[in-house]
Amino acid sequence: MDQFTLNLLFVGASFALYIGIAVWARAGSTSEFYAAGRGVHPVTNGMATAADWMSAASFISMAGLIAFTGYDNSSFLMGWTGGYVLLALLLAPYLRKFGKFTVSEFIGDRFYSPTARLVAVICLIVASVTYVIGQMTGVGVAFGRFLEISNTAGLLIGACVVFAYAVFGGMKGVTYTQVAQYCVLILAYTIPAVFISLQLTGTPIPALGLFSSVEASGGEGSVYLLTKLDEIVTDLGFASYTEAHKDNLNMVLFTLSLMIGTAGLPHVIMRFFTVPKVSDARWSAGWTLVFIALLYLTAPAVGAMARLNITDLMWPNGTSGEAVSVEQIETQDEYAWMLTWQKTGLLDWEDKNGDGKIQYYNDKSEAMAATAAANGWEGNELTKFNRDILVLANPEIANLPGWVIGLVAAGGLAAALSTAAGLLLAISSAVSHDLLKGQLTPNMSEKAELMSARGAMAIAIAVATYLGLNPPGFAAQTVALAFGLAAASIFPALMMGIFSKRVNNVGAVAGMLSGLIFTLIYIFLHKGWFFVAGTNSFPDTVDGSLFGIQSTAIGAIGAIINFAVAYGVSLATADTPQEIKDLVESVRVPAGAGAAVDH
Amino acid sequence: MADNTTNLKDVPQAKKAAQDEAGYWAANVRMIYWSLAIWATVSFGFGILLRPLLKGIEVGGTDLGFWFAQQGSILVFLGLIFFYAWRMNKLDKQYGVEED
Structure with missing residues (x-):
């Protein structure tokens, strides 16, 4: 059987599994379909959230970025996991206690202002669309390789599949489908890594293999894998793997942007609204990170080992x-x-x-x-x-058996498709439900709402596909921009809504707008207006940038501006009304959650 | 504050009456401060800014700072979240503010 047929078999089988589970779970109970996560154990919920969250950026792109830069891109590892600490400590339990279903509803209620809700919706849409562009870049790579066609054709076909997947949509809500996707994804990521780690270091656990020894070049004894890697890459004139080459300021700000952004992304936060109890929201965040860490502890090993293998093959x-x-x-x-x-x-x-x-x-x-x-x-x-090709090509580079290559193809598609489709659903419900029905045309019929949801989805995917053809960066870099936007706009508003009773409606709106606009303009100045290549005013490098800060790291500054403006404006304007102070008080204690029955 | 906590532990049946929301919130904020201090120390500290100080400590062909940046901080994050969840669920009960 040739590789193409084998890939087709694995991808087909994994999709049959997801659809099978969706149909089975649907037949079992309809309520499960609407309230994904309710009544589900925190461990199961954590696994599903991990699948939902780990996208093309984590699966396809991240290890490649680490492989070719080494230590400097550790920001991705710390940033995309450290955000869960913020989520677990600062947001999840309180938002669960609040008891509504969307982020914009919380902002609208806490800041007693439809304008605040509108601004939150706009922030969500901007961040999510940017996120989808990054996903489409990954989708293009995965489909291009899998169907053995050009990247462009792969992207166009992939866009159609994502659109169909999102319209079919219901699957998304079923926790057990996501659990299956997680299993496929994590097996596809770790199995080749275990093989490669065994080949190179004799250690079956890749995370440990990274710090183990390998045969030295020329076969004289053994040296540490990282020592050898440093030696061969510097021999070829590349920067060393383990040393720092980026300035501390950019590295700290970039890491911070990714952390805050993780805690500000609507599709992640939403998962914690639907767990049964406040205490479960705390555990759930931990379990989610356990399942994410399985991939994230392996990723740096995948990157380093692939770099070693590639250099060996070329020389x-x-x-x-x-x-x-x-x-x-x-x-x-x-x-x-x-x-x-x-x-x-x-x-x-x-x-x-x-x-x-x-x-x-x-x-x-x-x-x-x-x-x-x-x-x-x-x-x-x-x-x-x-x-972006590194992770998908990795098993072939290491000469692994055909079934491993097929499995990786299935895993890459699962990661890219599930997150892209989930984001499209989030965008379409934000446009049709929060923006049109909630704000602009409240008397809209249900049918019109559904039509506008589909329309929003079609427009979002068209924009993302167009920009995905000429992406502002590799998948994980574009996704990093989306995190910067979420960091600058949503996270500060949520955090101040819980931890300050003083921040009022005017302050929150001013804060979100200044954070979003500052960050967006800074990104456009370096990446091109609306990400159209060639329209940027500054080169996208540390030295050429406006403030000496890379566009991917600017979200942290945007967040600080958001906090400062919101607090300053609030102090200068009227205090929050008593009922809002009471709302904040009630959100802070777990007692009375699930209030509909108890009180 | 500490006395308060012990008292409540001794008289569990009195917990509803003795709800101390302000004390609970203060204890929670203190937990958050400590946790975030550790969160920042392992990632921004050991992983980035303090890495030169850890240069001397070798880990598998590189230094401890590299390990913290690529793996160590993730493990500490995990520990932090679980510790916080465990501690807060206990605090909920001590202050009588847990869910019914």
Whole structure:
């Protein structure tokens, strides 16, 4: 059986499983369908939330970004897990106690203002649309490889599948489908990692393998994997793997943006509204992080080991020997993955100096210029290596059995599709329910509401697909921008709503607007207006940026502005009414949750 | 505050009458401060800013700061959330504010 058929089999089987469970759970009880999570054990709920939350950015993109930069991209690891601490301590139990179902409802009620609710909805839509753009980038990579077509065609087909998946939609609400998706996703991520860790270090646990020893180059004894990696990448003129090369300010702000953003994303927060009890909301956040950590502790190992394998393949006799030849790439089995990935247009090479070999090195390093001139190299010949392909290509790079490759294809699609579809549902309900029905046209018929929901979904996916063709960054980087926007707008409003009785309606609106607008404009100035390439005023690098802060890290500054403006404006305007102070008091204590029955 | 807590523990049947919401909130905020201090120390501290200070401590071919940045802080985050949940569920009962 060839690889293509095998992939098809795995992807088909996993989808049959999700749909089967959806149908079974639906037949079992209808109420389960509407209130996903209610009456479900915190462990099960945690697993489902983890599947909901881990998207193309975590599964497909993150390890690739870590692989090619090393320590500097640790921000993704700390940021996307540290946010759960904020969520568990500062938001989840109180929002559960409040007892409504959406983030914008809480903001509207707490700040006793329809305007605040409207602004919250706009913030949610802006962050979610940016998030979907990142997902579509991942969807394009996954479909392109899986169907063995170009990235563009893969993206277009993927967009149609995501749209159908979201309209079919009901599946999304079923906790057990998500549990199945989590299982597929985590197996697909860890099984190849275990194989590779065994191959390289003899340790079956990749997280430990990262800090274990491997055979030294030239076969002389053994050295630590990270030591060897540092040695071979610096030999080729690349920055060392374990050292810091980014300034502390940007790294701290970027990590903080991702953390605050995680705690400000509506589709994550919503999961904690629906757990049975306040105490369960606290446990649920912990269990969610357990299941996320299984992938996140493996990811840095996947990145480092893949970088090692790739460098080894390009320089089969060590970095001091001869580079791989074009003939080897075209004929040998170990290099077959390069030919398959070349079809997607995301990987390419060119024998620039015509010596029949492909020299992979950092041609931007000045230190390498002399070496290159001495050896007759005329630039890096591995001309294109899109970082988003790394996780999907990883099992092929390590020459793992075909079924592992099929499993990874299924896992990548599960991650990308479930989150993209979930976000589309969140956007469509925000537009039709919160924005149109709740604000602009309250007398709208149910049918019109449904139509506008579908319309919003179609527009969102069209925009995301268009921008996904020319993305503002790799999947995880675009998603990081979405986190920055959520960090600057939603999180501060929620936190002040619980921890301050003084912040009032005017303050909250002013805070959210200034945080959102500041962050959005800063991102557009560096990434191009509305992410259209070429319309940016500043280069998207640390040195060229407006305040010396990268656009992906600006969300933390936006959040600080939000806090400061909201508090300042509140102090200058009328105090909050007594009933709001009482509301805040009641949200702070668990007693009386599930009030509908008790009081 | 500490006395208050002990008293309530000794007289569990009196808990409803003795609801002390202000004391409960103060205890909660104190827990949050401590937890967030640890949260920031392991990630922004050990993982980034204080990494040069940990240079001497070797972990598998690199230093402790690298380990905290890529794995250690995640493990500490997990511990923090579970500790907070356990501690708060106890506080809920001590102050008589738990769910019915």
